[in-house]
Amino acid sequence: MKTDIEFYGDKLRLARLLNGFTQQELGNLVSVSRQFVHQLEGGSKVPADDVLEALCEVLKIENEFFQSPVGNDVKSEQCHFRKRRTTPVGIAHRVLAFSTIFEQLVVYINELLDLPSKDIPIAESTTGKYLNEDIERAAEKCRKQWGLGIDTPIAKVTRVLENAGIVITQFEGVSEKVDALSLNRKYPIIVRNTAKESVCRMRFDLAHECGHFVLHDGVETGDKETEGEADRFASAFIFPRSAFVKEFPNMCEKRINWDVVYQLKVRWGMSARAIIYRAHQLRLITAQQYRSANVYLNRSGQTKVEKYDDRIQPEQPELLESIFHVLREQLSISFAAVAKKLDVSVAMLSEITGIHPDDESRLNNVVSIFS
Numbered sequence: 001m002k003t004d005i006e007f008y009g010d011k012l013r014l015a016r017l018l019n020g021f022t023q024q025e026l027g028n029l030v031s032v033s034r035q036f037v038h039q040l041e042g043g044s045k046v047p048a049d050d051v052l053e054a055l056c057e058v059l060k061i062e063n064e065f066f067q068s069p070v071g072n073d074v075k076s077e078q079c080h081f082r083k084r085r086t087t088p089v090g091i092a093h094r095v096l097a098f099s100t101i102f103e104q105l106v107v108y109i110n111e112l113l114d115l116p117s118k119d120i121p122i123a124e125s126t127t128g129k130y131l132n133e134d135i136e137r138a139a140e141k142c143r144k145q146w147g148l149g150i151d152t153p154i155a156k157v158t159r160v161l162e163n164a165g166i167v168i169t170q171f172e173g174v175s176e177k178v179d180a181l182s183l184n185r186k187y188p189i190i191v192r193n194t195a196k197e198s199v200c201r202m203r204f205d206l207a208h209e210c211g212h213f214v215l216h217d218g219v220e221t222g223d224k225e226t227e228g229e230a231d232r233f234a235s236a237f238i239f240p241r242s243a244f245v246k247e248f249p250n251m252c253e254k255r256i257n258w259d260v261v262y263q264l265k266v267r268w269g270m271s272a273r274a275i276i277y278r279a280h281q282l283r284l285i286t287a288q289q290y291r292s293a294n295v296y297l298n299r300s301g302q303t304k305v306e307k308y309d310d311r312i313q314p315e316q317p318e319l320l321e322s323i324f325h326v327l328r329e330q331l332s333i334s335f336a337a338v339a340k341k342l343d344v345s346v347a348m349l350s351e352i353t354g355i356h357p358d359d360e361s362r363l364n365n366v367v368s369i370f371s
Contacts, residue, residue: 009043015059017097030054065343079183080212118165139236150240162319182209199312200271207234
C-alpha cells in the first residue's frame with residue numbers, strides 16, 4: 001500500500017547516516033533491497049506505509065521527519081572536522097549528519113530562550129599565515145577577554161566556552177578516530193567525542209576547536225597547517241607562555257624531571273605529552289630531551305592514558321542540561337516535546353544531546369544559568 005504523505009529522500013539519507021547505516025544495512029533491516037533504498041533517497045520512489053513505519057522504527061524518527069527537505073545540511077567544508085586519515089568515510093558522514101540535526105535543535109532553542117551571547121575574539125594575520133607569536137597573542141587575548149588572566153589554570157574549559165556562547169554536545173559510540181568537530185555557521189557549536197579516555201585530551205580537544213573559531217573564521221581547515229595552528233593555540237590557551245616559562249624548571253642538558261611534569265599536569269589540566277611538546281616549542285628542552293621524553297611515554301604505556309589522569313576533574317557540558325531544565329520548569333516544554341518538534345524519537349534526541357529521559361528527574365537539581 002502506497003503512502004499518501006509527502007516524502008523527501010534527502011531526509012532518509014540524513015537519518016540513515018545519523019544512525020551509521022549503509023544502504024545495504026538499512027535495506028536488510030526493513031526487508032527491502034539496497035537498490036530500493038537508493039531510489040528512495042534519490043526521490044524516484046516513495047515507500048509504502050509498512051516500509052515507512054519500519055524505516056521510522058529502525059531510524060528512531062517520526063513519520064513527519066520525511067515531510068520537509070533537509071534545507072541546509074552541514075557540509076564537510078563548512079566545519080572544522082578533525083579526523084584521522086584512517087577514519088572511514090561512513091563515520092565522517094555520520095558525524096556530519098549528527099551536526100546537521102543538532103544545529104536544528106540549537107536553532108529551535110534560540111527561538112525560545114536567550115542563550116549566552118557569542119563572544120569569540122577573531123584573530124587577524126597580515127600575511128595570511130599565523131606565526132607562533134601571533135598564536136600566542138591570540139590565546140592571551142582570548143583569555144583576557146573572558147576574564148581568565150594569563151597566570152591561572154582554567155578549572156573547566158567546557159564552562160568557559162559555554163559562557164562565551166558556544167553550545168557543546170557529545171556523541172557516544174561513534175569512533176575514537178574522530179577527535180572532535182566544530183561549526184560556526186549561525187551559531188558556534190562543538191561536538192566532542194566521549195570515546196576519549198583522558199580528561200586532559202578532552203580539554204585539549206575543546207581548546208583546539210576554540211582555536212579554529214579564533215584563528216580560522218571562514219577558512220576551510222583539516223590540513224596539517226591549520227590543525228597545527230589550532231594545536232598551538234590549545235597549548236597556549238590552557239597553559240599560557242608567561243606562566244609556563246615561570247613554572248617549568250630549567251632542564252637544559254639534564255634529564256626530564258617527571259615529578260615536576262606531572263605536578264604541572266595536575267595543576268593545569270594538561271597532559272604530560274602536551275607539556276613536553278610545549279616545552280620543546282618554547283625551547284626550554286632540547287630536541288634530544290623531547291625525543292627521549294616521547295619514547296618514555298610510549299614505552300611506559302602512556303599513549304592514551306597517562307599517570308594521574310584520575311586527578312583531573314572530569315568535565316561535562318552544562319548548558320544543555322540547564323536549557324532543558326528551563327524549558328520544562330518555566331515553559332512547560334518536556335524533553336519528549338522537543339523531540340517531537342524535531343520529528344525524532346526521544347532516544348534519538350538523547351543521542352544528540354547526551355541527556356536521557358531518566359535524567360529529567362535529575363534536572364530538578366540543576367541550577368539554571370538563566371536565573
